[in-house]
Amino acid sequence: MTDTAISAAPRRVSDNAALVAKRYRSERRFKLYGIAAIAVTAVFLVLLFADILVKGLPAFFEHRMMLPVSVSQEAIDPQNSKDPKIIRTGDFDGPIRESFRAMFPDVTSRGDRKKLLGLLSSGAADDFRAMVVNNPSLIGTDAKVPVLLSDDADQYLKGRQTGVAKIAGQGTITASADGEKFKLVTDKTPVLTAGDIVRLNGGAFRVVSADNGAYLAEQVTAPKSLDPANAGAWDIVRFTVTEHNRRIDDQEALWLEQLKEKGVAENGIAWRFFSSGDSREPELAGIRGALTGSILTLLVTLFLCLPIGVAAAIYLEEFAPKNRLTQLIEVNINNLAAVPSIVFGLLGLAMFLNFFGLPRSAPLVGGLVLALLVLPTIIIASRAALRAVPPSIKEAALGVGASHQQAIFHHVLPLAMPGIMTGTIIGMAHALGETAPLLMIGMVAFIVDIPGGFTDAATALPIQIYLWSDLPEIAFQSKTAGAIIVLLVFLFVMNAAAILLRKRFERRW
Amino acid sequence: MDTMIKTPVADSAPRIARERPLKIKAxxxxxxxxxxxxxxxxxxxIPDSAVSAFIGPSGCGKSTFLRSINRMNDTIPSCRVTGNIEIDGRDIYDRTLDVVQLRARIGMVFQKPNPFPKSIYENVAYGPRIHGFARNKTDLEEIVVTSxxxxxxxxxxxxxxxxxxxxxxxxxxxxLCIARAIAVNPEVILMDEPCSALDPIATARIEELIDELRQNFCIVIVTHSMQQAARVSQLTAFFHLGNLVEVGxxxxxxxxxxxxxxxxxxxGRFG
Known part of the structure; x- marks a missing residue:
């Protein structure tokens, strides 16, 4: 009946190599999983940002031509009144068209001229008008006027319609009429393929079929003559995207190539992206309206959320009796933070619009709805910040005879403030990116005017992104990505501010 | 009435309690x-102008009693105090008494130094300022420097x-915490293990200070160090398991x- 446990050798940690190796393996494996997870995330993040940047950065630039335009007295201000109202009504479209057409004297047919003018933005005359109204001394002079190109031309020049290669002609080429088409003969080895554009003698031919040194081509623009062209006097323009698959046809593309060659078209920063509202013309559309709407909305949210949120947090954390009711309130605040945002939108629609009759699409209502959404976040963050202040500080204040309220407002709240601000900024960033609830209260609309007040119809930045992403023009795709960049920059700045605040004012007790 | 009171008063009271005026009566x-x-x-x-030390093992209730004297226990929702504590004959748990003024009259120094994360000047000036002690800046400065x-x-x-x-x-x-406490010129200073977070040299300085302050204040100190109690106090009360076992x-x-x-x-047989 001896106790077996005693008779057995006592257990010790022995040098069990297999066990140690197994533990090492497991640790290595776990580390590997972690690295893999981070790597996958990083790759996706990089891809996302790269995609947005590549698509969005061109939205911050636009192509303009510096055209010499004669600002004629008769067309703009015949009475020499210098009155902006009269200047405004002058003809600004004509001079620009005139000047542009003068660059292409060969374009004579009515259809071609219309097509040529289609390369100009419909807003070009407005820019010119604004320029002259701001500077009436230009009247009667010859001015260099920046003329905005249309979105398609702009996209072409940004290389987003097709890639283009220009190859200098080798040897002599001869074009001869062959029925409707033309025959091109070169004395060098074949260099042309179907779809190439051959420019010679001021004209252009599109190669239709290639057959070893003899090419069948159709005319794009008429040449001055059909004389043979020697090396250097002709060239080949080769597009990577065929004419049917782009919005700029070969002729327009050749005109734009000429602009490029003459050095008239320049790529400048598109300040109008930040200074103008939405537009149906992509090259004229900007985010100012949406940004203003977002800022107005966030102002309403901030002014509601911060006082109410902080007051609620202070009350719940420091003054409220700890009973069933406050517990219930606490649980519900946490639940509220998890309610889908669209529900807040519906609530806003039912309450603020239908019941209180507040205006539709207004930043005021948007701010109210977002305040509902952000309030739980701010309350939770503020309570955490208040709780993080060591009780010894409050005790110290109570100890010298400060009242509970004095202790909190003089000592606890200032110390909790960085945490509260951090929570508030993160809440605001959340509100800035929020879209769904604003859809419900009618902030999704095509609004050209910049909102001037809290009750004007407005839209918000994320909604502008949503609206633009739906439009077919490639230029709008670029604008969408551009607006996303702006939104992300705002979010990054806000989050960075929150982190900085936390780092700067972080205290250790 | 006196038969219900277990601790000795009157003739059997400690010498120090007979020599000095009574400050706190519980x-x-x-x-x-x-x-x-x-x-x-x-x-x-507890006599005035003397240091009274509360000693006893952890959890014996000495800090709890200390915090009952300035009603710091009020901040703990589940805490309930019955019985009678008087300072200068005035019941401090009287409903008509303003607890905030009471705490201004009874300073407290805590176990862990807890200065406000503000300037040294502001730390000391805070109490006089909220109680409206100083008429102007020079006045306040003088209070701060004196403290x-x-x-x-x-x-x-x-x-x-x-x-x-x-x-x-x-x-x-x-x-600094002591200066902050005496800046509002309290009658009583409660010290809850004021040296437990300090090294021996700092402890010695605080003890010297306590000895000096004894001239003008009624000081009650909770300490784990019996040597400290022996060094600084004139009256010692021993607590055990929530009971006041002995005072003398x-x-x-x-x-x-x-x-x-x-x-x-x-x-040192337990504790």
Missing amino acids: RNVDVYYGEKHAINDLSID LKKAGLFEEVKDRLDHSGTSLSGGQQQR DTDDIFTAPKDKRTQDYIT
Whole structure:
């Protein structure tokens, strides 16, 4: 009946190599999983940002031509009144068209001229008008006027319609009429393929079929003559995207190539992206309206959320009796933070619009709805910040005879403030990116005017992104990505501010 | 009435309590934390212009009683105090008494130095300012300087009054807390293990300070160090398991304790 446990050798940690190796393996494996997870995330993040940047950065630039335009007295201000109202009504479209057409004297047919003018933005005359109204001394002079190109031309020049290669002609080429088409003969080895554009003698031919040194081509623009062209006097323009698959046809593309060659078209920063509202013309559309709407909305949210949120947090954390009711309130605040945002939108629609009759699409209502959404976040963050202040500080204040309220407002709240601000900024960033609830209260609309007040119809930045992403023009795709960049920059700045605040004012007790 | 009181008063009272005027009188005090009975039927007389030390093992209720004297326990929702505590004959648990003014009259120094994360000057000036002690800036400055001098800290910090209070060393922080407490000129200073977070040198300085302050204040100190109690106090009260076991002149308690538990504790047999 001896106790077996005693008779057995006592257990010790022995040098069990297999066990140690197994533990090492497991640790290595776990580390590997972690690295893999981070790597996958990083790759996706990089891809996302790269995609947005590549698509969005061109939205911050636009192509303009510096055209010499004669600002004629008769067309703009015949009475020499210098009155902006009269200047405004002058003809600004004509001079620009005139000047542009003068660059292409060969374009004579009515259809071609219309097509040529289609390369100009419909807003070009407005820019010119604004320029002259701001500077009436230009009247009667010859001015260099920046003329905005249309979105398609702009996209072409940004290389987003097709890639283009220009190859200098080798040897002599001869074009001869062959029925409707033309025959091109070169004395060098074949260099042309179907779809190439051959420019010679001021004209252009599109190669239709290639057959070893003899090419069948159709005319794009008429040449001055059909004389043979020697090396250097002709060239080949080769597009990577065929004419049917782009919005700029070969002729327009050749005109734009000429602009490029003459050095008239320049790529400048598109300040109008930040200074103008939405537009149906992509090259004229900007985010100012949406940004203003977002800022107005966030102002309403901030002014509601911060006082109410902080007051609620202070009350719940420091003054409220700890009973069933406050517990219930606490649980519900946490639940509220998890309610889908669209529900807040519906609530806003039912309450603020239908019941209180507040205006539709207004930043005021948007701010109210977002305040509902952000309030739980701010309350939770503020309570955490208040709780993080060591009780010894409050005790110290109570100890010298400060009242509970004095202790909190003089000592606890200032110390909790960085945490509260951090929570508030993160809440605001959340509100800035929020879209769904604003859809419900009618902030999704095509609004050209910049909102001037809290009750004007407005839209918000994320909604502008949503609206633009739906439009077919490639230029709008670029604008969408551009607006996303702006939104992300705002979010990054806000989050960075929150982190900085936390780092700067972080205290250790 | 007197038959109900277990602690000795009147003739049997400690010498120091007879020599000095009575400052704090506690009778039949019970303190509960929810269901827990933290202090059981405690009665004690604490003399003015003397240091009274509360000693006893952890969890014996000495800090709890200390915090009942300035009603700091009010901040704990589950805490309930019954019985009678009087300061200068005035019941401090009287409903008509303003607890905030009471706390201004009874300063407190905590176990861990807890200066406000503000400047040294602001730390001391806060109390006088909220109580409207100073008529103007010079007045306030004088209070701050006097308090810092009384706390024996002025010479060390006079060139950096605008530095943060938290930048001081532990011992300096604790003296700053004492300066903060005496800036509002309290009648009683409660000290809850004021040296437990300090090194021996800082401790010695605080003890010297306590000895000086004794001239003008009624000081009650909770300490875990029996040597400290022996060094600084004139009256010692031994607590055990929520009971006040024995109270007497410090010399008597440490040389001839009447209760066996006291003897066991001071000789280091438990605690």
